[in-house]
Amino acid sequence: MDDWDSLRAPLEAACATPDDEETIKRAVDAAELVASTAGEPPDELPGGARDWVERHGIPPDDLVELAIRATKRIASSSDWWHERLQDLRYRLGDVAAP
DSSP states (O other): OOSHHHHHHHHHHHHHOTTOHHHHHHHHHHHHHHHHHTTOOOSSOOHHHHHHHHHSOOOOHHHHHHHHHHHHHHHHHOHHHHHHHHHHHHHHHHHHOO
8 A cells, every 4th residue: 555545445345345354454454544644543553554654644534534434334244343443433433523
């Protein structure tokens, strides 16, 4: 994932097929980068992700909204993912709040 556009593809794919595990994993990684660059990182951000966040500015609003939609679709398709995405979904919601 090199730039904002590279984050869109996995998020859009998760909106289309929220039950494919590889798609979900890529979308969750992308959503974490969106949340982190917007100022809501997880408690522990891996080194590679930290470097990515430091190189990029604040994400475009439409990308934040796409990350919210993707994580919502994933969470609604799987109880297992629903549990694991709660923190990320809250952090994305905080970013999107007016």
